[in-house]
Amino acid sequence: MSIENVKEFKEQADAFAPLYSHKYMLLTTYRKNGEAVPTPVWFAPEHGKLYVMTIGNAGKVKRIRNQAHVTLAPCGQIGKVLGPSIEARARELPAESFSRARHLLKQKYGLMHGLFTFLGRLRKVQRTFIEIEPA
Helix, strand or coil: CHHHHHHHEEEEECHHHHCCCCCEEEEEEEEECCCCEEEECCEEECCEEEEEEEECCCHHHHHHHHCCCCEEEEECCCECCCCCCCCEEEECCHHHHHHHHHHHHHHHHHHHHHHHHHHHCCCCCCCCEEEEECC
C-alpha cells in the first residue's frame, strides 16, 4: 500500500482527521428551536474522539445537554470556516474523566493552555469538558 493510500485510509477511518491540522474548530450547537449557535473552540483528539474545555455554565453545555447533535468544521481563531462540516454527537463528561481531557488539551496547546487555565483559576471559573464522537 502506498503512502498516499495509507493516508487516505486513515482519513476515511477517522471522521475527524480533517480537523487535526487546525488549532481551532467551529463547534455548532443547536437551540431547542433548531437555531444554530457556532462557537470557535480549542480541541484535542484521542482514539477517534475530540475533547473540548469550556465554562461549566456556558450556553453550549446547556444546548448539548438538550441536543447531542453538533456540527464541527475547521476554523480560524474568530470562527472563519476553513473546511467542510462534520456531523457529530457531543456530551458533557463526568467529573472523573476531566483529568484525561485536560491532559490532552495541555499536550496540544502547551503554555497557552496553562496560561488560560491559570487565569481561569484566578477568576474562580468552573470548567467542564465535552467529549465529541462521530455521528
